[in-house]
Amino acid sequence: MAKKKKLSQKHPNLKWLLPILVTFVLLFVFKAYIEITRNSAVNNYESSSITPTMSTTNWKVYQDQMNGYSIKYPENWNNQEVVNEGGTSMRFYENGVTPRQAYMMAEGNEQLILSTITNQTLQEVEDNIKIKQTTIAGKPAIRLSTGAYIQLSVSPNVILSVYSPKYPQPAMDNILNSLEVGK
Numbered sequence: 001m002a003k004k005k006k007l008s009q010k011h012p013n014l015k016w017l018l019p020i021l022v023t024f025v026l027l028f029v030f031k032a033y034i035e036i037t038r039n040s041a042v043n044n045y046e047s048s049s050i051t052p053t054m055s056t057t058n059w060k061v062y063q064d065q066m067n068g069y070s071i072k073y074p075e076n077w078n079n080q081e082v083v084n085e086g087g088t089s090m091r092f093y094e095n096g097v098t099p100r101q102a103y104m105m106a107e108g109n110e111q112l113i114l115s116t117i118t119n120q121t122l123q124e125v126e127d128n129i130k131i132k133q134t135t136i137a138g139k140p141a142i143r144l145s146t147g148a149y150i151q152l153s154v155s156p157n158v159i160l161s162v163y164s165p166k167y168p169q170p171a172m173d174n175i176l177n178s179l180e181v182g183k
Helices: 014-044 122-129 169-177
Strands: 059-063 069-073 077-084 086-094 111-116 134-136 139-144 146-153 157-163
Touching: 069 169, 086 157, 111 139, 111 146, 122 139, 157 169
Parallel strands: none
Antiparallel strands: 059 069, 077 086, 086 111, 111 157, 134 139, 139 146, 146 157
16 A cells, blocks of 8 residues: 655645745734724824814914924923934923933924924825825825924925924814914
């Protein structure tokens, strides 16, 4: 009686196929989970308008003459320009806080970071983070839970990044509502 050969003996390369297939399936499941999580976050922050929640009449005004915008921030904050390898940004801190900066968008102890991006278009940002464009201050923008990207100009291409690692969402809405471009 002839012995039957095992499948792995008939096809020695098959013993490597199962771990590869399992790896691909796990990667697919992980990518699907990330996409579902991202889409959930997008749905939470995709509104095309921001509703004011508190008065900003006593807030200070920061003006950037070079890029042609102004934005309000709470009266109990101070600001400081920070220049590092990634570029220049304006950091805002509550009065009495000793600034502890971190590299560009990484969290230090700032309440708000303003910086400009010139090496990307807003469409490239949208394609990268998969959040649809809206408008803020009458300009094309992408709204995030932690801030926004706002197209200040097209030629030359300048995007304003408004980022707050800690500031509550309703107050961020007030900051974005106070943005004026081209005035």
